[in-house]
Amino acid sequence: NAGVTQTPKFQVLKTGQSMTLQCAQDMNHNSMYWYRQDPGMGLRLIYYSASEGTTDKGEVPNGYNVSRLNKREFSLRLESAAPSQTSVYFCASSEGLTSGIVYEQYFGPGTRLTVT
Amino acid sequence: LAKTTQPISMDSYEGQEVNITCSHNNIATNDYITWYQQFPSQGPRFIIQGYKTKVTNEVASLFIPADRKSSTLSLPRVSLSDTAVYYCLVGINTGGFKTIFGAGTRLFVKA
Numbered sequence: 535n536a537g538v539t540q541t542p543k544f545q546v547l548k549t550g551q552s553m554t555l556q557c558a559q560d561m562n563h564n565s566m567y568w569y570r571q572d573p574g575m576g577l578r579l580i581y582y583s584a585s586e587g588t589t590d591k592g593e594v595p596n597g598y599n600v601s602r603l604n605k606r607e608f609s610l611r612l613e614s615a616a617p618s619q620t621s622v623y624f625c626a627s628s629e630g631l632t633s634g635i636v637y638e639q640y641f642g643p644g645t646r647l648t649v650t
Numbered sequence: 651l652a653k654t655t656q657p658i659s660m661d662s663y664e665g666q667e668v669n670i671t672c673s674h675n676n677i678a679t680n681d682y683i684t685w686y687q688q689f690p691s692q693g694p695r696f697i698i699q700g701y702k703t704k705v706t707n708e709v710a711s712l713f714i715p716a717d718r719k720s721s722t723l724s725l726p727r728v729s730l731s732d733t734a735v736y737y738c739l740v741g742i743n744t745g746g747f748k749t750i751f752g753a754g755t756r757l758f759v760k761a
Contacts (some may be wrong), residue, residue, distance in 0.1 A: 538693075567667045569751075576737060576751035577694065619676025638684075 536560055538642035540625050545646045547615040555610040555645050557625030564630040566608035567592075567639065568600060570621040577624065582606055584631045615649045622646050654738045659756040670755050672738030675719050683721045684739040688754070692735060698723070722737060725757075733759045735756045 541556045559566065564585045567579040569592075579592030582602040589600050597619060599611045612619060613632075623645045628637040655673040662668045674683070682701050686694035698705055700721070711724040718754040725732060735754040 574753075576753045615749070626693070638696040638699070639686075639694075641695070644691070644693055 537641050538625055538627055540623075540642040540645050542645060543643065544646050545586075546650065547612075548650055551615050551649075552611065552613050553586060553601045553615065554612075555623055555625075556607070557642060558607045559625075559627040559640070560606065561627060561640065562605070563627040563640075564605070565637070566602065567626040567628075568598070568608070568610045569624045570619075570625065571624060571644075572621050575648065577591075578624075580610065593613045595645065612647075615647075620649045622648060653742055654752050656736075656738050656752060656755045656760055659758065660751065661760065662752045662757050664729055665727050668728050668732075668757060668759075670723045670736055670738075670757070671720055672723070673720045674740045677718050677740055680741075683709070683712065683718075684713065684741065685723045686739060686751075688701075688735045688737065697736075706712045709712075712724060727740050728757075728759045730759050730761060751756070 538559045545553060547553055567582040568580040570580055571577045578594045579593055580594055580598050581589055583602040586602055586605045589602055598637045601609045603609060625642040628639045628641040630637060676748045677727040681697055684699040687693040687697050698707055698710045698712045700714055701712050702718060705712045713722045723736060733755050736753050739751060
């Protein structure tokens with residue numbers, strides 16, 4: 535039982551390049567999330583998927599796209615990377631979403647992305 | 651949106667009890683309060699969650715007054731390994747899901 539896995543662990547991109555961050559969970563969770571964390575800051579929600587087949591914008595979606603490939607996998611794509619997207623990206627999953635309740639979220643180890 | 655306010659940092663010594671308070675004046679009726687812990691270079695880890703009064707588990711207690719406008723995370727007898735950032739999170743899911751982690755409280759435990 536690996537929990538939440540993310541690939542790659544580190545990545546350096548040049549401005550304008552594209553890439554996809556991969557995330558998978560093996561806990562049969564319905565909901566998955568992508569966050570970014572800038573140095574010394576809290577996490578900010580980029581996109582989330584409440585259930586397979588649905589995706590919604592979070593707090594900072596601009597410059598990103600997501601795909602909920604199946605129940606297990608949720609990918610984050612940067613179409614044209616910018617230096618402002620230099621950050622640590624965390625994927626998380628939870629059993630589900632219910633009004634007012636934040637179910638326990640399980641986080642992956644993160645992807646450290648640098649855009650030069 | 652129910653924004654949270656926490657102290658930026660706190661210092662403590664090993665063996666002491668640490669209380670971290672979070673203010674959430676605009677908490678909605680259905681919102682729960684959740685606390686996470688984050689070590690450097692790791693993703694956050696769930697500590698405890700509650701709705702009202704007191705909740706206790708094997709690692710912490712959560713105190714929530716009747717008006718629910720604040721909450722206090724209590725860590726009994728901290729050790730060096732409790733040095734981390736602690737986030738107070740208020741569940742929001744009305745017409746869309748928003749997670750407000752905030753900057754958290756950096757707890758530094760000294761020997």
